[in-house]
Amino acid sequence: MRKFINLLTKELRELLTLRVLAPYVILVGIMFLVGHLTTSETKRNDVPLIVGLADLDSTPSSKDLKAALEKNDYIVVPVNGVRPDSLVKEAVRGNAAVLIIIPKGFEQALRERQGTVVELYSILKTFGFMESFKKAAVKNILTVMNRKLSDDYLRELAPSLDPATVKTPITSRDYVVFKGRISRGNMEEVLALMMGPTIMVPIALLIMILSTGTMLAASIGQEKENKTLETLMTVPVSRLSIVAAKMLAPLILAFIIAGFFMVSMGSYMFSLGAISSSNPVAGIVSQGMNSDLGIGLDARSDVLLGLSIFLAVVAALSLSTLMALFSRDAKDAQATVTPLMILVMLPYFFSVIFDPLSISLPLKIFIFLIPFSHAFFAFKLLLLGKVLPVVLGIVYQAVFSLVLLFFASRLFTSDRLLTMSFGWFSRHRKLNSVP
């Protein structure tokens, strides 16, 4: 055990360098900063929209519209002029996001029960993300105006009726049913609630698998390139210990990296959550739905998910070990993990696009033959209460890893480790590999 710890410490010392960890520490800082900037920018932009109103009609009806807009949290700035271009210029000067021109004869047209047209100029200042928040507010202007006018019509025609009931006699009270449990709310809210974890878990897994695979391959490649492996193989320590230490060190580092990622994403998502919680009702409804519907993992599911992720990383490490043993140097070793990248990217995309329960059987077989797929789909399956497919996936991952580890350890304990390479088929390389 002492010798194994010695090996593991050496591997960790080689891997856990400032150069390796610094980008992840910086990532946490950047994500934290981005999150807070997003929050502060959103708050800064979360002010009533300034609407420039050019009232060319100047009648009680047009003035009523101004009052209706102000009642709906718009800041209405009067814009004076005649020609549209001069009106736009003044609206821009007044920092308005929208210019509404109410034409002459507006009230007359309403009185005659004819439709009328107002001109609505959206003043685009940038193409930033925050501009998109204004879109809904701009769209709402016409709704506010139409509601005001149609309510006025209805009150005039049938004073005893509530205009809102006449226009929308049916409203809905939304419920969501999940795993036999019922909660107030709608589907969009449930999907929004699950957006964070269903995005974060696969990305964290992707990072873990790719980083561990690459690190392990590079480590074995460097041992070969720096000619240290030959010496290490002649010291009194079991060769399985050498392989195990080589695999465990990137595994530890992968969990550290995943931790950094989760912290950074968590801080980012938290700040986004702070934005959505600016709508207190939505926040309460979401929290209530979460507990009402039992969305989340219980202790058993947590263990299964952890085991599935762990075995996916072990499978990646086993595959990387096997591939890297064929390499001649670090560069060669990096190239050998390309198949691993393909085998990881495929299930990642599939897990984002497809639902594990609704895909066709041939596609299901294809996807689940890739051992990493089981971890990518495990979270979704466990949320849906599908435990058996996850357990079978774990068994498959374990068998896959054990088979690869068996071959890797056989290679590591044989003299082929020093003589083989992907250059078998090239006579030149083959002759070079002969000691």
Place this chain on the structure above:
Amino acid sequence: MKVIEVVHLVKKFGPLKAVDGISFAVEEGEIFGLIGPNGAGKTTTLRVLATLLTPTSGEARVLGLNVCKDGDRIRNTISYLPEEAGAYRRLRGLDYLNFMGEFYAHDRAEKQAMIARALEVAGLKERIRDRVGTYSKGMVRKLLVARALMHDPKLAILDEPTSGLDVVNSMVVRDIIKGYARKGTTVLLSSHNMLEVEYLSTRVALIDKGLVLEVGTPSELKAKHAAANLEDVFVRAVR
């Protein structure tokens, strides 16, 4: 007592026969040199004895133990210095010795004694605290020689021990090897430098194309071929 016994050893790599049935034995405390040109089979023989390669046929024994069956036990008593060996570039020299000593020492005191010996052999003074990546080729070689001898191995297998060293450092390393042999360490070394082998070795084997051509003390071989040095002996033996 025979520390090494090699009997009809054959090692093939596919169709290529790197070692073609060689036999020799090395007694305790001897410095035994293998000399021959590139591709003669020297390194392959050393790797078999260091338990890195398994023989295709024949037998190789170290301290009476079979290299195929008793690899773990053999590795406890030998040290092997490959020709193109390197050290971990990100570790400091002292950390490298500490890392290697941990495999051989039974307790802290024994490890400290090993490190003290290695520091003396390496002679890197303050530079031992620097990262190996900053060392010159010669400094790395001295560190590796120190590593190979730090645990007083019963058998030291040294492939081109002075490779990459300048004249002065080569002489220092040769004297260190002789000193260890005097203390009882058996040394099996290979070199292209036949004058070095002649200076160091109590006996030598001339190897060419996987075959042992001659075995004897440098004086015996020189006398037999009426040659001034081992280089001349080798040229005449090959003819």
